[in-house]
Amino acid sequence: MKRFMMKYLMLNCKEATILMAKKEEGKLSILGKMQLSMHTSMCSFCKKFEQQTKQISKESKHVHAEESMSAVANDRIIKMIDEHSF
Amino acid sequence: MEKQVIKADPKKWFALYGTLLYQHALPRVNDVEIAEDLVQETFLSALKGLDGYKGEASEKNWLFTILKNKIVDFYRKKATEQSFMSMPDLRAAENDWFDKEGNWAENRMPKDWHASDNPTERKEIQKIINSCKDHLKALQQHVFTLKYLEDLESEEICKVLNISPSNYWVLIHRARLQMRDCVEHYWLKN
Numbered sequence: 001m002k003r004f005m006m007k008y009l010m011l012n013c014k015e016a017t018i019l020m021a022k023k024e025e026g027k028l029s030i031l032g033k034m035q036l037s038m039h040t041s042m043c044s045f046c047k048k049f050e051q052q053t054k055q056i057s058k059e060s061k062h063v064h065a066e067e068s069m070s071a072v073a074n075d076r077i078i079k080m081i082d083e084h085s086f
Numbered sequence: 087m088e089k090q091v092i093k094a095d096p097k098k099w100f101a102l103y104g105t106l107l108y109q110h111a112l113p114r115v116n117d118v119e120i121a122e123d124l125v126q127e128t129f130l131s132a133l134k135g136l137d138g139y140k141g142e143a144s145e146k147n148w149l150f151t152i153l154k155n156k157i158v159d160f161y162r163k164k165a166t167e168q169s170f171m172s173m174p175d176l177r178a179a180e181n182d183w184f185d186k187e188g189n190w191a192e193n194r195m196p197k198d199w200h201a202s203d204n205p206t207e208r209k210e211i212q213k214i215i216n217s218c219k220d221h222l223k224a225l226q227q228h229v230f231t232l233k234y235l236e237d238l239e240s241e242e243i244c245k246v247l248n249i250s251p252s253n254y255w256v257l258i259h260r261a262r263l264q265m266r267d268c269v270e271h272y273w274l275k276n
Contacts, residue, residue: 012187012188012189013189014184014189017259017262018259020262021258025239025240045190046196048197049196051200052196052199052200052269053262055200057234060219060235061234061235062208063212063219065108065113065121067112068105069108077100084133
């Protein structure tokens with residue numbers, strides 16, 4: 001029984017990291033969630049992977065450029081706005 | 087009750103949000119001219135839709151919603167133009183990351199780090215994410231950008247890029263592995 005559990009319920013790291021992406025979108029079954037939390041509770045690498053990936057996901061939304069638009073484009077858009085405003 | 091008249095001032099909007107819109111667009115399309123065009127198109131759509139603007143959402147949110155649609159359209163167009171773009175063989179590539187048993191390969195094991203919540207560290211990690219994203223290969227980069235920078239759901243991304251769900255999960259998994267590895271590399275270097 002124990003061997004059966006190990007074989008069918010235990011995930012390897014590759015499977016665990018795949019399930020994390022699905023979990024993020026709420027696309028994980030109850031069994032999947034159980035398997036994943038069992039794996040991450042024992043595997044410090046996958047635990048780190050999950051935390052770091054979450055942070056990347058959170059900060060990605062705020063990624064922005066530092067530089068401004070070229071003066072040419074800037075003037076072009078102002079001109080366009082003038083032409084359309086009355 | 088007197089009907090409130092909303093005075094729209096697109097020129098002022100441009101002065102206030104033009105740069106922000108551009109700075110948002112650029113890392114998402116990776117091309118200065120395209121980013122400028124998308125900002126211009128955003129204002130053109132806004133001018134045309136002024137009558138429909140009820141002042142419910144803030145002008146800023148309204149403009150950003152228009153821009154988001156333009157960015158998604160850009161990827162949709164790109165996907166039709168590049169329909170020849172074949173799926174890379176990702177299954178083989180995953181052997182770089184995991185051993186035969188599916189455990190982390192020795193040189194790929196996640197190290198111990200995290201960015202704190204202070205503004206300097208957040209800004210730093212955002213910069214690193216931005217440059218790491220540029221190292222992703224075409225389709226992986228599109229999937230990553232739409233999912234994490236533009237916050238789209240997987241179903242919508244599949245439609246926009248015209249890829250199957252199973253290809254999507256392979257691509258996003260690979261992109262997440264690569265991004266985390268790259269961010270770690272630059273984060274620990276600093």
